[in-house]
Amino acid sequence: MSPEPEAYIDDSRRLTDDDTFVFACHPGCECFTRCCHDLSLVLMPYDILRLKRRLGLSSGEFLRRYTSVHVGQGSGLPVVTLKMEGADLRCPFLDPGSGCTVYEDRPSACRTYPLARMARRSKEMEGVEEFYFVVREPDCLGFREDRRWSVREWKENEGLGPYNAMNDAFGELLQAKTEVGVGAMDADQIEIFYLGCYDVDGFRASYLEGPSLDRYLEPPEVLEEIARDEEALLRHGMRWVKKKLFQGGCAACGAACGRGAPDDPDGVTPPGR
Ligand code: SF4
Ligand code: SF4
Structure with a gap:
């Protein structure tokens, strides 16, 4: 390599x-x-x-x-x-x-x-x-x-405009992790992160049609938008991850599920290539 x-x-x-x-x-x-x-x-x-x-x-x-x-x-x-x-x-x-x-x-x-x-x-x-x-x-x-x-x-x-904008939304999620001091995550948390950030079609199916109750907390117009617009869906997926893992936990019950130590203290998003 x-x-x-x-x-x-x-x-x-x-x-x-x-x-x-x-x-x-x-x-x-x-x-x-x-x-x-x-x-x-x-x-x-x-x-x-x-x-x-x-x-x-x-x-x-x-x-x-x-x-x-x-x-x-x-x-x-x-x-x-x-x-x-x-x-x-x-x-x-x-x-x-x-x-x-x-x-x-x-x-x-x-x-x-x-x-x-x-x-x-x-x-x-x-x-x-x-x-x-x-x-x-x-x-x-x-x-x-x-x-x-x-x-x-x-x-x-x-x-680069739309890429930078979406990467900044992702960076905001990473910053939220740092701010709440979450370090290592368990398998369920990693799966939530992967689903909301990377597997956009899997997230759509799970969030809009699966057993998740989180969608009932959203107004119908938000659900309609994420059903027809993939960019909106991805943004929503990243917000969902942030809420679930780094902002006091599940949107429905508010239970905290993060723990650990910060890993990106200066909040700088590095190059990926
Ligand atoms: S090595 Fe540099 S100049 Fe050559 S193709 Fe790649 S980016 Fe272009
Ligand atoms: S690394 Fe792959 S995706 Fe990137 S410019 Fe080269 S061929 Fe295209």
């Missing part, structure tokens, strides 16, 4: 929207698609939604076919990574001739590179403070090109 991209973060320069960097990636690059091999590519909840929809699969089927899950040592949370394939450990969505076959729905880490987004939040602040670092992977020849981008231009060009 290649070193984690965090190893190549250039933290000497913190970039915000008007700051610039020089980079270009195109099929003419000698290294084209080299970076789509042997990756530890962590999938965020919204990455999974976009990819499963792109491939016409249920989230459960997508997760079974294309991902591995492990419990993060520090966080105690389930982490979903894309399984590489074949002897050359390539991304399952890479066509060696033409490149990324899911380009319009590629994960946020693929879109953000060569930047790494840091989203800092605190109790005292509304929203998040975001900034970026350049990730200088040594085999990437894109840094030899002469195209200059501002961070704002890069975000627009790569369609």
Whole structure:
């Protein structure tokens, strides 16, 4: 496995929207698609939604076919990574001739590179403070090109808006975990987290049609919205996890079920690729 991209973060320069960097990636690059091999590519909840929809699969089927899950040592949370394939450990969505076959729905880490987004939040602040670092992977020849981008231009060009917004909602959930001091979680808690954040179709079936009583606490218009809009469903799933695990427990009974120690004290969401 290649070193984690965090190893190549250039933290000497913190970039915000008007700051610039020089980079270009195109099929003419000698290294084209080299970076789509042997990756530890962590999938965020919204990455999974976009990819499963792109491939016409249920989230459960997508997760079974294309991902591995492990419990993060520090966080105690389930982490979903894309399984590489074949002897050359390539991304399952890479066509060696033409490149990324899911380009319009590629994960946020693929879109953000060569930047790494840091989203800092605190109790005292509304929203998040975001900034970026350049990730200088040594085999990437894109840094030899002469195209200059501002961070704002890069975000627009790569369609990062909806990804960043959904990743921030996920970050809010992780922050709630930190604030209540939840460390290791038991199997039931991990399952709740996985269902609400990653298995959006499983959550829909369980929440809207299953034995869960939580849906009776919601007004009909909310239930209608999450039944027809997958983005709303995912946001609701993450809020449901937050309420159930990190805000005094079950929405219906209010019983607390979290415990342990904080694992992400500074509230910074790291890059996933
Ligand atoms: S290594 Fe860099 S320049 Fe080459 S394809 Fe990957 S991102 Fe593009
Ligand atoms: S999803 Fe696309 S861009 Fe990302 S690693 Fe796979 S082939 Fe490369």
